[in-house]
Amino acid sequence: MPSPSSGETNLWLASGASAAEPRPALQDTTPAPGAARRLRRASGGQRFGLVPRIGLVIFGLLLLASLLAPVLPIDDPLQQTLSLRNAGPSPHHLLGTDLVGRDMLSRMIYGCRSAFEGVALGVLAMLAIGVPWGLAAGFFGAAVDEVLMRVADALLSFPPLILAIGVVSALGPSISHAMVTVGVISAPGVARLLRSAVLPVRNAQFVLIARSLGVTRLHIAARHVLPNAMAPVIVQTVAAASYFLIVEAALSFLGLGVPPPSSSWGADMASAYLNFTANPAATVVPGLAITLGAWSISVIGDGLRDVLVRA
């Protein structure tokens, strides 16, 4: 047993009844092993919980639905059957029809595609802009960092929806305009994360040596910064994805996203809402789909956070 009178070990041992607490993880600045191995090994000590698993299943089903939509035995979502407007559920139309007689079920399934398309666009834009942004701010330091971070602050304080409306109004309504804008607006968040992952590494001994040997900053970024940053970036991205789904729906609701008559949960809600009393289901069902989608993604994010981020 180590000597009880040395200060450091005293602090460690002295917890008395709370000896079960693990030693706090020290800042790990040693070069990281391969990213995949690190992810597998890394654990905040918690397993992927039950609720996140449910979310994963739901998300998987939705994803499957959107990918398989063209081959599923459902009606054409654009086909209007005016004789059957606002019909309730029936064997042929499992979820009924909307105000112009289109099959709700197929519109929901195809709406899935738009939703995920929107999310994918947003995520791509966010990462494509945010990662280089953060890396640049971290590596080039000083003036570059200052300017980039000021812009980040300004962007972060903007209400995303308003800015998206502003940009879309100039460029014209389309899902790519809307979602790329939203992705760009969310990029500063990711940039911040990357920047704080770069800073501790930037001045580390092994980095200075590597650079003096001619290793490029890009290589250092890929090999040492990104693996460390991956966990929080993944968690942030998933959380953003959940938000993107809702924003896409909101913009489409306002007529600034997916142009009609394409299926989109948000746009369908907008047209259905005006006829609420005639067909309440047409408003409620798309909203449920949006809630389900957003919720499943966000609990997946919570589960990932518990697993990946060391407490």
Next chain:
Amino acid sequence: MGRIVLRRLATSIPTIIVSTILVFVLRYLLPGGPVQAMLGGGTGQYTPQQIAAIEARLGLNAPVLVQYWHWITGVLHGNLGTSYYSQQPVTTVIAPRVIPSLELIVGALVVSTIVGGGLGILAAVNRGRPAGRTIQLGTGLGLSIPDFWLAAVAAGVLGLTLNIFPAVGFTPISESLSGNLDTLILPVLVLSVVTGSFLARHVSSAMASALDSPYIKSAWAMGLPPRKIYLNCALRNAVAPVITFIPLAFTALVGGTVLVENIYAIPGLGTEIVSSVSNEDYPIVQAIVLLVGVLVVVLNLLADIALAFFDPRIRNAISE
């Protein structure tokens, strides 16, 4: 304290400037340039020389920086441009619409702070017990629901079907106070659900970690009455997240207000910006975006100052 205010101001001003630049840049995204937009689809009838002349008259062929300068000085003098659609000064168009939107936002902020804050405290005090767990579940749900869906369903069910509250329309406060409140209740409540849930979670985790801290343990050990412990000790530490929350909530509420105003047909800035988009009336869109952006930075500034006021540790850290 004064030093802190000055320092915060100093860091906020560049942010505001960058925001204005961002908004200004929006103009240049317009396909075909600003003139095209201003003239609507009717540019076909103008010869290129005439278009160039218009551009010169509007100062649009000066260097970008000069144009920015003209614009920003104009803004600071209260000149936000002229609406393409109605040919009226933007300020005249926007001014009457500010109050309804403000009513919504401030109302939602107040309700979500009080209800959300209260729920958060209850959740922290009742950690692990059924009451606390119910609140956690409820707030989780509240966070996931899209606000415009809730707005639509609430309007449809409570307004149109059950006729408890008016689903659409707005009675200005100048006409009738009770009528005003009547038309506001549904939209404010709907807006408060999401922000309230968010705040409840925020406060609950801040208060829970405050309750776990050593000084609370000492307070119990010294026999302080529970009410005092919760109110005096823990609550003071929960004030900080609430203050930080308000600018964040404002940011979120602005987006929500746009949607809610459109659903409930409230004549505020939200409906204005959407109709301006469909009318391709860019000066108005630009002005509203600018207004909101600057307001958020100002709110952040005020929140930071308030935070320094409440927490002596921050005060000391800053003055070093």
Next chain:
Amino acid sequence: MRGRGAPALPLAAPAPGEEVLRIDRLEVEFGRGPVRTTALRGVNLALDAGRVLGLAGESGCGKTTSALAAMGLLARGSVVRGSIRYRGTELLALPEKELRHYRGRHLAMIFQETTTALNPVIRVGDQLMMAARTHVPGGRAEVRERVIGALADVRLTDSERVMTSYPHELSGGMCQRIIIAMALSCGSRVLFADEPTTALDVSVQEEILELIRGLVTRRQLAVLMISHDLAVLADVCDDLAVMYRGEIVESGPAATVLERPAHPYTQVLLDCLPTLRGRRESLPELPPAAEDSGAPPGCRYRARCAWAVDACLAPPPLAPVLTGQPRMSRCWRSVTVLEHTAREGGEPDNPGPDGAPAASDNMSRD
């Protein structure tokens, strides 16, 4: 809420040496089902006014749990059995509402945390006043005087500055003194000190221990000093109890227990203290503590004990080592241990190939 003393309790000061707190057969269990652990199994302790009782042992042995049980501060879901009497009142029989009146006013506890034990956003003076006014009757001015008096007792004479400061502006040692002053100004007679000096510099440790010692004498406090550091306990304790895995394994006057321990575990703890004189080849190693569940019956220290013999399969009781002395030990071979530890670096008496105990062991006790 001001000045609510504990109802129906004599407020007179205890006589020097009078027993103020008695813990009898205290058992504490945590958890439910598969994770149920027994933290304390039958602990007996007594605190007398004007004396310091030290409680030693390694992490997890139950020292803090004993104090928390007396204060009624154990986590929800703990099962507590036994008796804790404070000057005649059975504390375990009191509902929380009544027990609360005893905390601060009669029993106080201070912890290892120093600066963080005070609320960071409230001035020290306000915190002291808040605590004192909960327990002490009287107007603001009177209570304030009392608080300043308590600050003087802990040798913080610049009371104005201290009262208006925030905790993070003061040093760890000062904060610990302030907390002690808080207990004093509330009128506490019994102080549970859980590793109060562990987080402080060695020089400050000395000051605080000296301070506590002085207060014990002047104000006739009863102090339970919990520490894993025998050196700290040696400094300040009149009596000493050593705990191992929820039981007391040795107790008695501090000086005698430390000089001539009568339990193998105490000896090992002492061996771990480096000495300035003499050299050691290597520090004695303690094998890791065994798990609670599935432990074979018998002495709980058996698995790590260098003195263990077959007889140790029966759990030894806590019994006097030698008749007539206030020393107790939970070991069948305590007399042997005692004899050998008188020599420096006592080695276990070779028990012989079949584990027969030496003649001097008192195996006839039951």
